[in-house]
Amino acid sequence: MTNPHTEHLRHFEExxxxxxxxxxxxxxxxxxxxxxxxxxxxxxxxxxEAAAKTSLLxxxxxxxxxxxxxxxxxxxxxxxxxxxxxxxxxxTNLKWKNPVMVGDTIGGKVxxxxxRRSETHPQWGIVTLDxxxxxxxxAPVMSMRLAxxxxxxx
Amino acid sequence: MTNPHTEHLRHFEExxxxxxxxxxxxxxxxxxxxxxxxxxxxxxxxxxEAAAKTSLLxxxxxxxxxxxxxxxxxxxxxxxxxxxxxxxxxxTNLKWKNPVMVGDTIGGKVxxxxxRRSETHPQWGIVTLDxxxxxxxxAPVMSMRLAxxxxxxx
Numbered sequence: 001m002t003n004p005h006t007e008h009l010r011h012f013e014e015x016x017x018x019x020x021x022x023x024x025x026x027x028x029x030x031x032x033x034x035x036x037x038x039x040x041x042x043x044x045x046x047x048x049e050a051a052a053k054t055s056l057l058x059x060x061x062x063x064x065x066x067x068x069x070x071x072x073x074x075x076x077x078x079x080x081x082x083x084x085x086x087x088x089x090x091x092t093n094l095k096w097k098n099p100v101m102v103g104d105t106i107g108g109k110v111x112x113x114x115x116r117r118s119e120t121h122p123q124w125g126i127v128t129l130d131x132x133x134x135x136x137x138x139a140p141v142m143s144m145r146l147a148x149x150x151x152x153x154x
Numbered sequence: 155m156t157n158p159h160t161e162h163l164r165h166f167e168e169x170x171x172x173x174x175x176x177x178x179x180x181x182x183x184x185x186x187x188x189x190x191x192x193x194x195x196x197x198x199x200x201x202x203e204a205a206a207k208t209s210l211l212x213x214x215x216x217x218x219x220x221x222x223x224x225x226x227x228x229x230x231x232x233x234x235x236x237x238x239x240x241x242x243x244x245x246t247n248l249k250w251k252n253p254v255m256v257g258d259t260i261g262g263k264v265x266x267x268x269x270r271r272s273e274t275h276p277q278w279g280i281v282t283l284d285x286x287x288x289x290x291x292x293a294p295v296m297s298m299r300l301a302x303x304x305x306x307x308x
Contacts, residue, residue, distance in 0.1 A: 005198070005208060040223040042230055043239065044159070054159060056240045056303065064242045065226050069194040069219050076196055085197065086210045088218050088250060091298075095244035149210070 002154055006084035012125035012152045015083070017112050023074035023133075025107035028062050028100055036066040061099035067106065067142050068094065071133050075110060075146075079129075084151035086124060094144035098135065106141055108133040113145065117152065124149050156308055160238035166279030166306045169237070171266050177228035177287075179261035182216050182254055190220040215253035221260065221296050222248065225287050229264060229300075238305035240278060248298035252289065260295055262287040267299065271306065278303050 037046035041063035044051035052060045062070075100106055114128035127150050133142040191200035195217035198205035206214040216224075254260055268282035281304050287296040 005205065040227045040230075042227075043234060045241065051159065054157075063226075064244075065219075065223050069223065072217075072219050073194045073196075076194075080197060087199065087253075090218075090247070090249040092246050092248070093244070094246065094248070096242060099241075 003084070003151065006151055009084045010082055011084050012115070012117070012127070012150045015112055015115055015127055015150070017115055019112045021075070021079045021110040021112075021129075023071065023078055023108050023110060025105050026070050026074060027105045028066075028070070028102070030060065030102045033060060033062045033066070033102060036069075037063050041065060057099045057101075059099075060102050062101075064096040064142070067096065067100050067133065068144070070106065071108075071131055071142065071144075074107070075129070075131075079110065080148070083127075086149035086151060089126065089147040089149060091147075092145050094142065096142055097140040100135065100141055104141075105136040106133055118149075123152055123154075125152050126150070157238070157305065160305055163238045164236055165238050166269070166271070166281070166304045169266055169269055169281055169304070171269055173266045175229070175233045175264040175266075175283075177225065177232055177262050177264060179259050180224045180228060181259045182220075182224070182256070184214065184256045187214060187216045187220070187256060190223075191217050195219060211253045211255075213253075214256050216255075218250040218296070221250065221254050221287065222298070224260065225262075225285055225296065228261070229283070229285075233264065234302070237281075240303035240305060243280065243301040243303060245298050245300040248296065250296055251294040254289065254295055258295075259290040260287055272303075277306055277308075279306050280304070 045055035045057050049060050111130045113130045116126045118124045129146045131144045199209035265284045267284045270280045272278045283300045285298045
């Protein structure tokens with residue numbers, strides 16, 4: 001049966017392994033770092049510039065979880081809002097490779113790594129996405145692999 | 155050399171495999187779900203009750219990334235703020251097992267699964283933490299394994 005809410009969106013059958021999605025960019029301000037850290041990751045190296053300078057990060061840096069959330073937002077805008085997504089299943093192999101400092105601009109690309117139909121639920125497929133997030137200098141800041149449910153065509 | 159900023163905190167040597175950390179609890183309101191989703195995960199099933207009802211989630215549910223961020227906050231309060239943490243390295247095997255709906259209370263425990271000294275940097279060790287996040291009915295909502303750097307004693 002056709003779903004009027006998602007009919008106009010790309011479905012599982014219209015995705016291809018190797019397709020790459022340009023995530024665009026997001027610039028991380030001091031205020032964004034402090035607001036997120038106060039709510040979710042209130043450790044000194046995300047909140048206090050003096051403490052951050054003496055830390056491994058070398059200065060005020062975003063929570064790694066914030067880098068992930070900003071990457072998710074870029075994926076929603078560039079891809080997830082355009083497919084018949086039924087939700088995320090999970091992540092694996094998330095690695096924070098370099099800190100994201102105040103004023104850094106992050107962006108990157110996502111590649112469709114795997115496409116698999118659900119064996120038990122023919123109305124869904126699973127798309128596996130590899131993230132390669134970099135800063136404005138081209139240095140890697142985060143990689144991860146996301147598994148997401150997508151509707152198949154009726 | 156002793157670090158006056160972290161001297162009073164638990165170091166790598168004072169952690170033990172099998173130690174469990176009680177995360178306490180966090181109740182997820184509709185306002186929290188909408189605020190997070192607008193910024194990081196603006197998909198219909200996190201923003202619009204009518205769309206959420208017809209989705210796989212069955213109602214307004216938090217972004218999985220928000221469930222992770224709230225779990226991180228509980229870990230900061232119960233553990234990371236009490237150890238000489240130098241930052242997260244990454245995580246693996248994150249699985250969202252059940253949606254977190256408006257009004258749900260999540261909590262759970264974290265277990266120290268592995269302790270490993272850095273081969274190249276004697277000032278650090280790596281603590282690996284297994285998360286078991288559940289809702290107020292005891293149903294699992296998220297599991298993951300986090301790797302975090304911790305200072306060793308000088």
